[in-house]
Structures are given as structure tokens and as C-alpha cells.
Amino acid sequence: MRRVIDNNLLTMLVRLAVGITFICASYYKVVDPGAFAKSIWFYHLVPGSLINIIAIVLPWVEMICGLGIIFGFSYRGSVVVANVMMLVFIFALGSAIVRGISLDCGCFKAAASSTNSAWKTLWFDLVLMLLALQLLFSRSRRWFLTRL
């Protein structure tokens, strides 16, 4: 098991998958922070005064994290932040589904109304969380821009 987790090629593939997903997910939010702010509001979890601040900062965190994971700079911090973000996303999406709030997650595009989509995204997030955990535990250090 340890050997599989530490496999260089597997780790690189997972880095690409997680990194590209984070970059793609951040794109629409960076381009249209207003729509992303609306998506955050839909979750009914965050005080109104914090919504825009999160909508302004979070997409860039996602994007830089994605780049850091792919290219291997600030790698450890990026992997930890990616795991924390996945936990938060899964909690937010799960709580919205449990509370019966009809929403699209706002993960990859502007907000829309669809509970089915929320379920699909929750499963997708769970898979992505598993991949992010692999990065957390892998000791592979190949193909990095920086040593840390």
C-alpha cells in the first residue's frame, strides 16, 4: 500500500488531476466574482458581510493551489489547503442537500438551481478529496520546481 501511495508516476498523475480541477474551478470565479458571491449566498452558511471577501479571495487561493500542486512550488502548503478546501466544500454541499436547498454548487459555473447537480458534485468532490489525501500522504518528491 505504502509503495502504491508513494509511486512517482501515480502521484504526478494525481497532482495533474487535482491541480487542473482546481484551476478550472477557479476560472469562472475569478472572471465573474459577482456570480460566485451569489453562489456563496445560496448556501445560507456565511454572514452577508463576509460573502464578497470570500468571493474575491477564494478563487485565487484555488488557482494558486492548483498551480502549486502541478508545478511543485509551495507544495506542502498547497496540498494542505487543497484538503481543507475539499472538506469545506463537501460540508457546505452536504449541508445544503440535507437542508433541502435547491442549488448548483457554484463550483465550475454561475449559480443555477438543481439538486441533482448538487448530488453529482458531492460525489465528484468526495473522489477529489480522496485524490487530495493521496497527495497529503505520498512521499514522492519527483518533478518539483522547488525543494519544499
Add this chain to the structure above:
Amino acid sequence: MRNWDSSTIFKQILVLVLVSAALGFGRAYLVPGGIEAVGKWRSLSGGDGPIIPPAADEGDPPFIDINVAQMEHSTGRTIFIDAREPDEFECATIPGSINIPFEQLPEDDLEGYLNDALNGTPKDVSIVIFCSGEECDLSLHLARNMQFLGYTRVMIFFGGSREWVKFGLEVERRRNCDE
């Protein structure tokens, strides 16, 4: 996780967040289309849950409150139907609503009438039906009819246009009714 010392990770996370904040606020304030740091989001504690009329029965379409109504409206995909008479509809209604007056529904071929009124919209599209407010049950009756005809995602906003206005939300006026 071996050799992952916590101070290095903390520093990297700090730099990551600071750089992100700089880029985000730079984008927000320097590039057109940005948003302000503090938005005008209505407090979600403002609503007291959906208004459910005494006439409601088990099996009726779900009743939604102002928060959910606003959320559905913001999606741009949910159809809003004003069940009041055209003169009330024209005075002030929820923006983008379609007027289907319950009192004017035909007795024959209601399904075809609704299909035409909704431009052949599929029956699984989200629909919010409303009228004036608590004293008006046109929305309830229209919703029951639509549910019976197979529309699967009908919701009733029983607070209606009055609650919409009470919360300071934008209304659409087709004619001036103030004089």
C-alpha cells in the same frame, strides 16, 4: 507526511493567502466588473419561514419562503408565475414573471393553455407561483392544477408580491398605478 514540518507549511499557507488576497482585491478594484469588499446581501434571518395557508393540504406543492424565492429568482432559470389578474400584474410584479390569471383559466384543454402560456416549457422545470400575499389563494389553486397536470417542480411562494416588496426587492411595473 514525513518531513512535513509545520512552520514551513504555515508559512506557505500564509504566503498563499496573502498573494491570493492581493490578486483578488487587485482584480476587484482595478479591473472593470469587480465587486466591493462588502456586498449588500440581505440577512437570511429576515424571513420567518414559508407562509403556509390554513387551506394547505398534504400533497400540495412545497411552500417556499422569501429567501428561497429570491434564490430561485436569482438563478434565472426558474419560471415565476403571477396568478393574479392582469391589471394587478401590470402594476407591480416580480421581475420576469409570466401572468397566468387563475380566474381566467379555461375549463377545456387547460394543459394546452398552460403549455402555450409557458411556450412549451418542459414539465420538469422549476416553477414558482405567487399572487398578492396571505389573503390570496390563487397561487395555491393554480399550483394544484399544474401539479395535477404533471408539472413536477412547482413551488408556491405564498408571501407573494407583498412580501417581495416588503423585503425591498426589485419589482417590474408595466404601467403606472400610483395616481
